Amino acid sequence: MSDKASTGISRRELLMMIGAMAGSATSYNAMASMGLVEESRFNGPPKLDGDPKGASVLILGAGIAGMVAAMELRNAGYKVKVLEYNSRAGGRNWSIRGGDVYTELGGATQHCEFDKGLYINPGPWRLPYNHHGILDYARRLGVRVEPFQQLNFNAYVHSTQAFGGKPQRYREIQTDYLGHVSELLSKVTQQGKLNEMVSKEDEASLLDSLRRIGALDRRYRYVPGRESSNRRGFQKPPGGGLDARPIYSKDLTGLSEILKSGLWRSIGAGWSTEFQSTIFEPVGGMGKIGEAFGRELADLIEYERKVVKVHQNRKGVEVTYVDPKTDGNPRTVTADYCLCTIPLSVLSQIDLNINPKMQAAINAVPYAAAIKIGLQFKRRFWEQDEHIYGGISYTDLPIGSIGYPNTDYFQPGKGVLLGGYMFGPNAMKFTAMPPEERVKKAVEYGAQIHAQYPQEFDNGVAVGWHRVPWTLGCFGTWTDELRAQHYDDLCQIDHRFLVAGEHASYIPGWQEGAVTSAIDAITRLHHKVINA
Amino acid sequence: MNKMKMQGVVAAVLLSTSAVAMAAEPDAAEGKKVYTTICQGCHMPDAKGAVGAGRYPALANNPKLAAKQYPMMMIVNGSRAMPSFARMLAPDEIAAAVNYVRTHFGNHYPDVLTTAEVKAVLPQKSDYERH
Structure with missing residues (x-):
């Protein structure tokens, strides 16, 4: 031939x-x-058998990793306290709904004017069926889920x-x-x-x-x-x-x-395992998971605590925090161990006394730019005029894609689209704009796909992750080289201190990374405590 | 920004020192453009940085900018959570941004960073140049 x-x-x-x-x-x-390709490693809640003998663990951050750890350690008999910067639980598990107020770094404040029940998820918005861990916690916490349409042929x-x-x-x-x-x-x-x-x-x-x-x-x-x-x-x-x-x-x-x-x-675009059917989303917004965790752990979480220093000695760990509003009123809390889930972007600025290799790992990981823009329209024209029920349109315009709501189909009244979801240079450029300009641009670009945009646009909100006060970026952007050099050092227990979060996982930017990282961390910590 | 212009700047630098000063002029507009479209996303429009759970350092009135290599290396290599811009920005854009922040926001450092100096420290040919 x-x-x-x-x-x-x-x-x-x-x-x-x-x-x-x-x-x-x-x-x-x-x-x-x-x-080489793993489904989630999650094999059910960790079995932390054995008596921790009253050991205490101070958890930094009430995001998914911190709250998974808090729930399991509490259930295993540990004394647990969680310090959180925000005045709500969830971290990047977050929904912005009508009436919410969000102030980004630099002071720009957005008042979300969405109708009742409408929202956007600035962070995660999907729960893949093979992310068994986060789905299991949603189930255990009684969070209702519904299908998320990744691939819509129309x-x-x-x-x-x-x-x-x-x-x-x-x-x-x-x-x-x-x-x-x-x-x-x-x-x-x-x-x-x-x-x-x-x-x-x-x-x-x-x-x-x-x-x-x-x-x-x-x-x-x-x-x-x-x-x-x-x-x-x-x-x-x-x-x-x-x-x-x-x-x-x-x-x-x-x-x-x-x-x-x-x-x-x-x-x-929708063929990789995390996008294959069936994907879910919590009814009412991704934030429902964080909120449910927050209720479950209400007695353990202290809000509005900005951690500035974590020092350990032979007897325990001492954490100093201040009031986030004033950077004043420093107070110190002690525990036997500290599990820190603060994003590396922030943690690399906190005064730590840990081994130099771990510190180098914390300092090594740049954080991704990402932006999401939620647009409310006066009617669900994508359904009424174009028969698009959920799913995502893709474009080479800077907005990248348009995500349609996967819920409340055929409802009269207003609807909210994800009017832009960007990474990389476009996300940086949009983050550099004032919020109202981001929304305006998203409407201008989106009008090239849906001519109804200018007529039907109502209001919008835009979250650029580098302006989010408590993360300074979206997620840790590891490379193979960075992982080879630093990943194992990051995940070690350094005497009484260890970290967890999506940044300590091979599932970056996904909640499943936070869940599996937290379970791995507390399992190793528990082993150390029991054998101390 | 295009390659022609980039090569023009390099040629000017190589030919004469007076040409360097001339090349620095269009730099200001370019520098402002890079700053306002990228840098101010974190360092803020007034270059005063911001404070949340962590902070973005102020570039305004910042004595660390006295050495032009310092901001250059920050942009080329990144630092902690700050990503490297070596692949996202062209060498003359990096030089322009450095020259812009070193002569604005209360900073008054007259010495100019050239595109050639940026190229010399780039880890390899950037993706931008390979196009």
Whole structure:
């Protein structure tokens, strides 16, 4: 077989196309068989057997990691106290609802004017089904969950550089891409060009699978017809009565146009394990989990405590905190051990006496820029006009994506969209704007996808994570090199001090990282206490 | 910002010292642009920083800026939670930002950081330049 097929495609190019199409699934299976991809390590609540003999643990931070640790250590018989900077529990587990007031670093204050029941989650907003830990705590705390639509075939993929800037439906781009690629592969299979790679017996199955997966006709062509229209949609869908006869979709997008548009980049956006169905969200906002933890641990958490110093000696740990409003009124509290869940961005500025390697690890991790913008509209036009019920549209505009509410479908009245979700340079640029400017820009950009924006916009809030007073960034951005150099040093117990949080996990930026990190930390701490 | 302009600045630096002063002029507008679109996200529009559970240091009236290498290395390497901007900003943008903060916000340091000096300390060719 010659390397160059008569279609003008080299074998290498063909394999690359297969790889691009099958990419996520294939590499995931390969990695899973090598043990490189883990589902959550969560195996149920930790079994902290044995008597801690009255040992006390001071926990810094009432986010998910701190509160998981507090609940389990309390249940195991420890004396537990939690110090929290904010006046609420949850940390980055947080929902902003109508009536809430948020002041960011620099003093800009936003008064959220959303209608009752409407919210945005500035931090985490999804609970993947395979994040067993956070889901288990939500269940134990009685937090109701509902499905989160990650992948909506009727949502848009959008490029300012393609299709005249007109957003395309995911189902059309996905179907056309798979159809064309399947047809190509069918052709070379039929031409016997895959002889070296596919056995004669497999060839028939391969063709059959391509026909089904690619929505090809009986002659293995991706053409207008029932098969393609069933996937991408009809020009006129079938109905009832006299005028019932469907008209097939004729305007299939050409392969070259799809490839040039770059919209194929969005096809696999929801395919990785943390985005696969079924994903959940708490009813009423992600903050419901943190709030439930806060109620459960009401006796243990002290709010508005800004930690400025953590020193340990042979007998215990001494933590000094001040009033966050004044930086005054320093007070000291002591315990046998300290579990610190304060983000490294803040912890690297706190006076610690720990071993130099651990301090170096705490100082080594930069924090990611991220921003979320919630926009309230006078009506749910995305549902009423465009039949988009939940899910996400993706765009190459700076806003990155538009997330539709996955709850209260068909309700009259106002609705809130996630009008922008950015990382990297765009997030930095938006963070550098005043909040009202961020909202204004998100409305301007979003209007290129939904023309109803200017008419229907009501109000909005915008949270840039580098301006959040208690995190100074969104999450720890580890690299492989940084992990090799510092990760193990960060996770060690240094005499009476240890850390937990998403920053001490391999699931950065996810609540599951905080949960599994906390459980690992307290399990090791408990072992040390019992054997002391 | 484009490569042509970048090379122009480098050429000016190499040709004569008077050209350095000339090159510093368009720098101010560029420096202000970088500061207002990126830096002020944390260091704030008045460069006075901010205090929460942790703090962002003030760049205004900051004696640490006396040595131009100090802010340059901060931007190139990052520091603690502050990320490195070596891959996000072009060398002349880094130089412009440094020159801007060293001559504004109550700072009066006349010596100019050149693009060549930034390039010399970049860990490798930045992604920006490889484009």
